[in-house]
Amino acid sequence: MLIKDRQLDMEVFKSEYQNWDWRKVPRKLNEDIKEFFFVANYQDDFRIISVKIRPSMRMALTESFKNRDLNGNEAPEGTKVPNNKFKYDYGSTVTVLIDDNFLDKIKEIAKTPEANTIQKVSL
DSSP, X not given: OXXXXXXXXXXXXXXXXXXXXXXXXXXXXXXXXXXXXEEEEEEOSSEEEEEEEOTTSEEEEEEEEEEEOTTSOBOOTTOOOGGGTTOEEXXXXXXXXOOHHHHHHHHHHOBOOSSOOOOOOOO
């Protein structure tokens, strides 16, 4: 678990973050100012991890566990699940400050998208 007692477990985080799919996402504020967000996603059979690092050096990390009930409980081992009771994702989010050293490591492993694939909606 990455988040324990509403705190980021640094040892677990440091051992896993390089395995996630990191991307560098540009944000253009005007002609002179272009900032970057760094986002990461990871998913396996048991959990979903989503990370966003803002230009303000704040990192929001969400860890969700799959196949839980509305209270976050797992299905007991070897039991049949009635009416898809354990069909929810359950998790938590933590926000932490990062430093320049950590951001430099993320910049090394982050992929830059080849084209801007963000759609614009106008109603």
